[in-house]
Amino acid sequence: MLLAILRRVGQMFFVMVGISMLVFMIFFATPGADPASRIAGRNASPEILEAVRKSFGFDQPFYVQYLIMMKKIFITGDLTSFVNRGWKVVPAVLDTIPVTLSLVIGAAILWVIFGIIIGTVAAATRGSWLDKLLMILGLIGISMPVYWLGEVMNLVTQSRYHDTWMFSWVPPLGYKNLSSDPKGWFLTLIIPWITLAILYIGLYGRVLRANLIEAMQEDYVRTARAKGLSETRILLRHALRTSLISFVTLFGLDFGALVGGSALLTEVVFDLHGVGKLTYDALQNLDLPVIMTTVMYASFFVVLANALVDVVYILLDPRVRSV
Amino acid sequence: MLSVRDLRVSFCTEQGMVQAIDGVSFDVAEGEILGVVGESGSGKTVSLLAVMGLITDPNAVIEGSIKYQGRELVGLSAKDMRKLRGREIAMIFQDPMTALTPVYTIGWQIAEQIRAHEKISAKAAEQRAIDLLQEVNIPNPAEAIHLYPHQLSGGMRQRAVIAMALSCNPSLLVADEPTTALDVTVQAQILDLVRKLQKNYKSAVVFITHDMGVIAEIADRVMVMYAGRIAERGSKRELFSEPQHPYTQALLDSIPPLEGKRPHRLKSIPGAPPALLHRSTGCAFAPRCAKRFDACVNMPILTANGHDAACFKVNPI
Structure with a gap:
């Protein structure tokens, strides 16, 4: 077990070093990419360019610049923005993490619960009108772009129907701190959670249904029937348990990506200042230290999510344990 | 004990109705071993799955009568059938590699079956599982119950499946080619085990192969099936010493002889079994039969005098 954890940590280290070098190269070392001229502006004189280059340390060799940046992110934590000089980047990213985590974890709980319920009910009633209805709803959920759905949600809950009994409880957009205002935190996030989860509920429900139907054709299900078990028990204890393995794989990938900043569109629509929003803003004005830091953070979470998936695998599938 | 009369199983397909079982009748007496032989697609498995109520295909139509200890099973509610299955009638499947759920220990799976039919504590069920594994000669049963299927060899898994089938002391055991997926030495051990358990538990066994x-080894009576019908049935001695149906004769001829000169090539039956969709109205075996004659364009009727065959050579009408 300790060895497995160490291997994971090592893996995480390599992934992060690789990604950081790649991102650094793209913005600093590709031909034509001159950060100094970008910072100095379009019509800057050569003297100003030179001054900028010196002031930001671009006159040093690449590896020195890279190492200084890494040191400032991980050791001293005092990396400052290129655009907004003096603005500390690392605390800014750390501030956004609770927002993104609140959004994504809440949505994940919703989509796992409803994905499992919808997939199982559809598989159990395969071919019936209920199954068809659920699958069509799932398809609609997958097809709706999250930025559009979010805007519609806002239109309905913030403006058109806000003053009716249905949505008068919905607070204005923005994030409330969990520790100081738990009720506000919960209320502001309900609509974003639902919006983000709908796509994944549809997707996971459909995938699980397909897996369950495949599992119900397996020999061990016939054995379970021959044992005289009820159909419900066969579906839940035998077929669902084995089908959850691919469900978990999918979950690890999606969860890692969302925590890493893929929830950007939801964050923008609902005015939540999360990691995605921060990265998006940094990309708008090419604020390299911020991009670098958020990328580091994202790759850390993707690797962490995959490590967690491996742990869940071990719990779910005994065949993995002996390897 | 089990009495099947004129069983017909057909499946609706896009090309029309496919008659998989076409009027099969047989009896299984208390404590006997009935061997069912036939090629792939001859309907031997389907007919026994019908007895178990395990044909889940919604397009299947089952007609006829299946009586188990006087009780009609065709049309029995799913709930009542479930109570019978696993407790009164148990089944062993062909491939032990896939017959057990991979994510549970074998002890858990055996206990699950016991607790589905009897009100006993988890602890008592576990003890029963240990005893059963002991009975099927699995070494270290107290530890073996904690093993997962993938940690066992094929022969051991089949023993675990047999232990599970026997867990509620069924009076009828259906074994669907339980030795086909195993190598020959393990095959012999499993056959010995089935025979020994059949004596101890006094269950009747239907052995499909x-x-x-294997039939010569284990069966009391034999039923030979061809294209969804019974070709010949009788006691093992009668059937092996004087086979009446040309199909049975051809099957026996294709066994390599143990004594005498080694044949240059083994005899085989020319042709392949007929497609289920386009059944002829005559004897299904006629196109492959060396002894066919004019009468074979009609459907032969199975005689009914103990050792029976469905052939015009035996029963000219």
Whole structure:
């Protein structure tokens, strides 16, 4: 077990070093990419360019610049923005993490619960009108772009129907701190959670249904029937348990990506200042230290999510344990 | 004990109705071993799955009568059938590699079956599982109950499946080619085990196989099936010493002889079994039969005098 954890940590280290070098190269070392001229502006004189280059340390060799940046992110934590000089980047990213985590974890709980319920009910009633209805709803959920759905949600809950009994409880957009205002935190996030989860509920429900139907054709299900078990028990204890393995794989990938900043569109629509929003803003004005830091953070979470998936695998599938 | 009369199983397909079982009748007496032989697609498995109520295909139509200890099973509610299955009638499947759920220990799976039919504590069920594994000669049963299927060899898994089938002391055991997926030495051990358990538990066994050698080893009575019908049935001695149906004769001829000169090539039956969709109205075996004659364009009727065959050579009408 300790060895497995160490291997994971090592893996995480390599992934992060690789990604950081790649991102650094793209913005600093590709031909034509001159950060100094970008910072100095379009019509800057050569003297100003030179001054900028010196002031930001671009006159040093690449590896020195890279190492200084890494040191400032991980050791001293005092990396400052290129655009907004003096603005500390690392605390800014750390501030956004609770927002993104609140959004994504809440949505994940919703989509796992409803994905499992919808997939199982559809598989159990395969071919019936209920199954068809659920699958069509799932398809609609997958097809709706999250930025559009979010805007519609806002239109309905913030403006058109806000003053009716249905949505008068919905607070204005923005994030409330969990520790100081738990009720506000919960209320502001309900609509974003639902919006983000709908796509994944549809997707996971459909995938699980397909897996369950495949599992119900397996020999061990016939054995379970021959044992005289009820159909419900066969579906839940035998077929669902084995089908959850691919469900978990999918979950690890999606969860890692969302925590890493893929929830950007939801964050923008609902005015939540999360990691995605921060990265998006940094990309708008090419604020390299911020991009670098958020990328580091994202790759850390993707690797962490995959490590967690491996742990869940071990719990779910005994065949993995002996390897 | 089990009495099947004029069983017909057909499946609706896009090309029309496919008659998989076409009027099969047989009896299984208390404590006997009935061997069912036939090629793939001859309907031997489907007919027994019908007895178990395990044909889940919604397009299947089952007609006829299946009586178990006087009780009609065709049309029995799913709930009542479930109570019978696993407790009164148990089944062993062909491939032990896939017959057990991979994510549970074998002890858990055996206990699950016991607790589905009897009100006993988890602890008592576990003890029963240990005893059962002991009975099927699995070494270290107290530890073996904690093993997962993938940690066992094929022979051991089949023993675990047998232990599970026997867990509620069924009076009828259906074994669907339980030795086909195993190598020959393990095959012999499993056959010995089935025979020994059949004596101890006094259950009747229906043993499905395509291997005449296995039948010779284990069966009391034999039923030969061809294209969804019974070709010949009788006691093992009668059937092996004086086979009446040309199909049975051909099957026996294709076994390599143990004594005498080694044949240059083994005899085989020319042709392949007929497609289920386009059944002829005559004897299904006629196109492959060396002894066919004019009468074979009609459907032969199975005689009814103990050792029966469905052939115009035996029963000219």
